[in-house]
Amino acid sequence: MDPQTLLLSIFTPEGRENPFPALEALRETAPVYYDKDLDTYFLTTYAHCQAVLTDTAFRTPDLSWCEEHLPDWRDHPAADFFYASMLRANHPDHSRLRRLVNAGFTPRRVAALQSAVEDLTDGHLDALADASAHGRAVNFQELVGYPLPVAVAGELIGVPAADRPRFRRLGSDASRLLEPVRSPEDWARADAAVTELRAYFEELLQRRRREPREDLATVLLEAQEGQERLTRRELVDTLLLVFVTGFETATATLGLVTHALLTHPDQRDLVTGDPELAAQAVEEALRWDSPVLMTERIATERTEIAGVTIPVGANVTTVLTAANRDPAQFPDPHRFDVRRSGTKVLSFGAGPHYCLGAALARLEGTVAVRRLFARFPELAVSGVPVRRESYSLRVYENLPLTAHGSVTSPDRATTITRHESEGVTSS
Structure with missing residues (x-):
């Protein structure tokens, strides 16, 4: 072909x-293919993708890019948010934002969330147990894959538990911006979601100014380096970005690792026999079926890759899913192997724009794998999984499972009451 x-x-x-x-x-x-209809160079080797993602000569499409390619961007609140945010900003704006936001994602802060992640996971697994009683088939994503990352993102940011249910819809609508091609409906839904989320996080920040808490909203309000601080709009949009990208990536990861283990029973047995392999199972799932299919960059210098000249201004698409199965980087790449070690996946990107929430997504996945398979030893796929119709995200919309019996977990009321009594999720 x-x-x-x-x-x-x-x-x-x-x-x-x-x-x-x-x-x-x-x-x-x-391996370096230019498609004239899509006007982009597609890279499919690990080495080429990593090189582009780590080379500052390749920039992300930002507001200056919008001036030429999306001239009506000012009419879209979603575009104003997306292309000015840390996700798309370039140096020096990106470096400044990253330095200030890093305070909320230190290893110590992420580790401190583990107890909360465990409690929230137990609560959602209780819901899975209730729904799957008597052999009923359930949608894992509906009960765990989506609501758990929303809850964890809310825990991180400081969103009260009572406010979280509506966030899944808003997050899904806003995440349409992650698609390389957007319809008028996509823009309308994303604009409405961004407008509503901006208003919510503005109000949350006002509360945190009056009543500081141990959450990301408070940390960002207090973040300062020299004379530099985040502006009010940057504070709001950073919380919005952390929520949207954080829950989408974690949702994809939870579904992918669960499906991978259930369809590779020998690997599942290894993990249940040695729970310490859970983290490696998550890493292998990220490699084997990456949550993000591809991401783009713009060349600011004339470059040559594998003998192909990349002109200034060219769009370059790094296909992460292909890179993570490159045999030059990963021996026997199509084999799902939880004992694979030394793996450096590109699933969360690389270089200056490496995903800020990668450690938290890995923590969520690791905790979920350990507790899910310990609690549901007879968990099984009960139908054909359905992926979201997406050009960029490899995420299950429906992952049908059955759980024939489960091991008792801590009482749900005790778990949730204890956590809320600590004031972490209350406003």
Whole structure:
């Protein structure tokens, strides 16, 4: 097959489910492939993707890019948020934002969330146990995959538990910005969600000014380096960004690692026999089926990659899913192996824009794997999983499971009451 046919095949329903044969063939045929219709260079080797992501000569599309390619961006609150945020900003704005926001994501702060993540996980697994009683099939994503990351993101930021239920819809609508192609409906929903979330986080920050807490909202209000502080709009949009990108990535990870282990019973047995392998299982799932299919950069210098000239201003797309199965980097890459070690995946990017919440997403996945498979020893896939129709995110919308019996967990009321009594989730 010609390179374009291979590339376009990954966007079909069949390719969305299993893009790996096409990506492997594309890597072997044209590891640096320019598609004139899409006007972008697609990279499918680990080395090339890593090089571009870590090279400051390749910038993210930001507000200056919007001036040329999205001239009506000012009419869209979602574009104003997305392209000015830390996710898309470039140096020096990105470096300044990153320095100030890093205070909320230190290893100590992430580790301090472990108890909360464990309690929240137990609560959602209780809901899974109730719903799956008597052999009923349930959607894991609906009961755990989506609500757990929303709860953890709320815990991190300081969103009261009572406010969290509506956040899944708002987050899903805002995350349409992560798609490379957006319809008018996508823009309308994203604009409405961003407007509502901005108003919410503005009000939350006002409360935290009056009543500081041990949460990210308070940390960012107090963050300072020399004379530098975050502006009011930067504070609001950083909380919005942390919420949207954090819960989407974690939701994808939870579904992918659960499905991978359930469809590889020998690997599941290794993890249940040695819970210390849970973290490696999450890492291997991130490699084996990456949450983010691809991400883009813009060349600011004329560059040559594998003999192909990349002109100034060219769009370059790093296909992370292909990079993470590159045999030059990972021996026997199509084998799911929880004992694989020394793995450096590109699932959370690399370089200056490496995902700020990667450690928290890994923690959520590790805790969930340990507790899920210890509690539900007979957990099984009960139907055909359905992925979201997305060009960029590899996330399950429906992961049907059955759990024939479970091991008793701590009482749900005790878990939730204890946590709320500590004041972490109350406003």
